[in-house]
Amino acid sequence: MENVLTERIAQLRLELKRKGSSNRSIEWVDKQKLPNIGETYPNEHVVVRRAYAIKAMLEALCDTSVTGNTNCFQIANGDLLAGNIPMGSNGLGKVFPTYLTEDELRIGSVTNKTEMALLGHNSINYEKLLKGGLREIIRFAESKLAPKMLKMSIKDAYDVNAFYRSVIISCHAVIDYSHRFSQLAKDMAYACTDAKRKAELLEISRICKKVPEHPADTFYEAMHSIWLMHCCLHSTMDFMSLGRLDQVLNPYLEKEPNKEFALELFQNFIIKAASRLNFTTEYLVEQDHMDYNAALGIHPYYLDQRAGLNNFLQNIIIGGKTPDGNDATNECTYLILDAFRGINLSTPGIYVRLHSQSPRRLVDEVARSLKETKNLPAILNDDVMIPAMYNALAGKETDKVRLAEYQRLANDYCVDGCWEPILNGVSEWTFGMINGLTVLECAMNRGAALNPNSELLRGQKLSIDTGVPSTYDEFKNAISKQLQFFIDQSAFAMCLYYMTTEFVVPTPLVSALFGTCLERGKDKSWGGAQYNIGGTIVGGVPDMVNTIAAIKTWVYDKKKYSITDVANAFKYNYKAPNKGDDKTQKLYNDIKVDINTNSPQWVNSNEVEPIAQFLTDEIYSAVSKSKQLAEKVFINKEGDEDKSVWALRAISGYYGKSMQYEIPDFELKFTAGLGTFEQYNWQGAGNAASAGRAFGAPLAPNFTPTTGTLHRPVSSLLASFAKLGLDRYAGGVITDVCVKEDENLADLLKLFVKEKGGMLTVTIASDSYQKIYDLAKEATESGNREVANELLKYSDIVVRVGGWNAPFITLPLSHMENYVSRPVDLE
Amino acid sequence: MNSIRYFNITWASKYDGPGNRVVVFLQGCNLSCSWCHSPHSQVASSPLLFFPNLCTQCERCAVVCKQGVHHFANGIHSVVHALCVKCGSCIDACPVSSVHKAGALYLPTREVEVTQLFRELEPQLKLLQNNGGITFSGGEPLLQSKALAELARLCKANGYHVAIETSGVVDTLNLEPLLPYVDCWLVGFRLLQGYSNGIVPAMEVVVRRFLETVRHAGGSSIIARIPIIPNVTDSMEYLEQVRLLTKEFYIDTIELLPHNPESNHYYRALGLTPLVTYNKEQSEAAYQNANRIFT
Ligand code: SF4
């Protein structure tokens, strides 16, 4: 199909660009105008209050006295889909009625939990929605309700009755929302003088009356049903991902005679999902609606708000395998890919699953899209991800029937709104992140971070003292022990705080279409999902590899420096702390040159391979060991009877029952991942110098060689994956490459699959990075409006920012700087 | 185990044989063409290259060099190439010269086991396998024909298209070990070198024997790559002789190479004056003229 947009789509895209380039702060919903559900229903179970808040929000969005300038209750000219998502993003926060009580909010201050604490790293079961409609869900929930509604009373903490009531309330809220748009479309149709548009509006009205309440019968109805549901989820705090839409939609597409219309409709869908984009960074402070909840577990996880500005945690996954293991590529796979290629916006994310048996045509189409869009789609390697998911699920299971089921689930994996692998519509996902360079600092510095502040003496004591390693083996040993410490900390914290959201952010609307929640009568946040996956994601591993290689060379092989000298050089960023201390300064200069320019580096030097292998082995093994202890202490019900386990729980600060006490077959499938998301800048800001990296500079983005250090072609990088056993990492391992060449992309993708890489994003470098950076810098420093407008000309240049894609012009300067030195040159 | 010496690798080139290719530039040459743009490739091991634009004038190189090669005066870093013994100490000391890529100071010649080099090349060869392959250039690659034959054999055995770029002015003894493994010859038709403005008969004899041997062995194609250097290789008589030679050996693919505007890059890095200076008008005129002769 030609990459030419229809008049309608071109107009809608243009309008989005126009809006996104202006001050969007006026488009935000005013929280003051929303009711306080916590105050209105203080005695209702929190899950019911959440449902009432969903209802209130969806009503407010259609109430012109509340919506004002938000553009929420309208059907734009030419738009084929009704329903609009209000402003909000992962970086800017969201607006929603308060539904927690004052007491709940005060107690939540300990764990950083508020209404906004919803992680949203999941996808729901859209197939079920299209086949049964919400009415079916409501019927089911009603059949489970106790004969007499126990109004205003909570039977127990996990009140099944309250759960079903909340599902019914929130499903009705979505149906009512759709009906209001049905009426709006009808009203607009009466007033419309253009016969063609009038007919379109009447059709919209008809469809909104039907879906998502009832099953969808046509492609248009199916798209509308998914859109309305996505719209309602994203309007009510749940930033859910979209899952494998080609699999869900293909049966409807096959019956659709007008394929041009289908393409146009999908492009319309993309533009609507992208409607919250900000292309200018001038008006961000006014739009900052974030609160203190941006924390995961006990470790405050401060978002890089600027980098997350245009992230909405919405991905579409296409291609791959069917649950029974056959190739899943279908007509809809190509339609969706075509649609994205034509629109080329940074959101929603689009991921294509490839495997060694993927059709040649799919690989070619993906390569073509990459060449034209310069950044879409991202690639997931089934040959690595399926075994990884399967192993994480299977664990020690031997039952053949269960194993076969695990295989089907693994075959059906997708990724959430960033890139964490999940089971499509059935698995809850949670994760903890650790910074590999901090681990390495602790291995060099007896459990302390390398901090130049003399009042901290050796530095902040973050972990155990593993001594001063005098041989390379001792050094490796120290690294293994430090890894175990940090991974334990992350994994146990994940268990400990796993359920802290259960009475803060229950999600009845998601639970209606999520795994076994409905059947079990348990909200997703109560462990209602059938499968729960937890991952420890380690960042900065490429920096670790190069730094260990350099230390091995100069400290342990050539014995030119002591480990303490190198640690101090890193800590002081190669500047002798005492002025006039020429001897130390000379030492640091020498160390700097040797570490940065005379040491072996990952990919450039084959001898570094064993170090990369050592780290991938050790991280995997540490996670496995953490999993064993976590299961014994927090998860398995046997622990409830065991005094010694009680003691261990007490040490962790936990005095409750095991997770299996409430949910007898509860399991938390632990796994490991390698990456940073968008955090490489912020995480690196706290680290001392390391190989090829100055003090405070960004970490290597995801699992990609430290920026500016790759001097071999990308093919060499891909070849280095084969020996790392990445198919053990169900938490995902993602590599972001930025290349100058747009040739041989199809072969590059095939090589990636064959060499067993995990996930790959490719950005074709633009010649304008430096120019944009200079302009952005000038705009920031001078506040010059003309320069800011000049920048907007580059709004179609999109790059990868760790977890997602973003318009280059909206990145923080530090991210831009990092990008300027990324492109791999083949000359 | 054979080792092989090279001074550069280009990972994806569209100008050195059919399709998109990895090009390995082997060290050493038996000629010294006046227009050569890699003068450092001619000797068995390259002299020290110095790129002043990358130098930060930290003077660390001067401190470690025992031969007194590096001098600093009036804000200028000068290098006395004649004194250098290529020990590499200054490169180790230099903060902007890395073992992984060219920096301010660079000794580009690398000697490595054939099997190891193959391992390093293979990922990119796999990538380019469907629409390209590998080209060995130089220098004169056939001067290392024994090691090269082993490397070419590995490439061929793994299904990669092999090309060799040569002047053709080499003994057939050097050529024969390669014959089974080469799919395409890029022959430079060097019938003169230095400034002589006419064919050197002895060179023509060698080139002719070279072409006869390749044609006799069969199984490979030949592409003529003829440098058109104003006032050196651009006379009507000279080019006509070259043309006849290409006809005689049924060479249909003829690529004329205009004088490279960047050709003095390495002369500067070596502290030398280029033997032939680049002149845009002249080189374009010569190119158009030659084009008429060959089409
Ligand atoms: S290579 Fe050795 S001799 Fe030559 S300039 Fe450098 S330090 Fe001096």
Ligand code: SF4
């Ligand atoms: S060591 Fe390198 S940067 Fe310093 S003066 Fe010498 S060449 Fe220049």
